[in-house]
Amino acid sequence: MSTPSTPTQTAVTTWNLDPVHSIAEFKVKHMMISNVKGQFTGISGVLELDEKQIVNSRVEATIDASTVQTRDAGRDTHLKSADFFDVEKYPALTFRSTRIKQAEEGELRVTGDLTIRGVTREVVFRVEGPTPPSKDPWGGTRIGLSASTKINRKDFGLNWNSALEAGGILVGDEVGITLDVEFIKA
Secondary structure (H helix, E strand, O other), rough: OOOOOOOOOOOOOEEEHHHOOOOOEEEEEEEOOOEEEEEOOEEEEEEEHHHHHHHHHHEEEEHHHHHHOOOOOHHHHHHHOOOOHHHHOEEEEEEEEEEEEEOOOEEEEEEEEEEEEEEEEEEEEEEEEEOOOEOOOOOEEEEEEEEEEEEEHHHOOOOOOOOOOOOOOOEEEEEEEEEEHHHHEE
16 A cells, blocks of 8 residues: 655745835946945845745746936936937846746746846856845844846947047946845735
8 A cells, every 4th residue: 555645845935026125226337446345225125035945936026217326416317328228128137037046045047038238148147146034123024135147238239438638438248237126015
């Protein structure tokens, strides 16, 4: 007589990004001499975390392009224009993971589709975390992670630039992207 098999329990949990405790930042070379940093305050996302097989997890994130801030109102207006993000036509930047690989202890490589200005390209984020779950003072459970990648802005149609009188260009092509995010268990 055979023993009835026990159904395999899945350990997939859903986590919602906490926009108040999360930030999406970028940096790009200015005039070929220093980096200018900016951030987006309108970020949302969902993580479906497979706690037993983290490589089976999935993540999606959306950034409201109109929330770009660089500490300079004129530059922010220019970044929102058709020269850059064209927020009227393309109001959001999105990311959807397609695969996750364990890199080393505490580090993952998350590959996915990044869409900016209606152009989608595959990118790989280097991810530290997630941290162990922690209870917050309001009864929720939280985890955090940090992710980074570099892109060529021209791959996404962000082509505007200006030649400098002394040679070189105003805006570098390589853009570093960093995310520091907290998720709350749904």
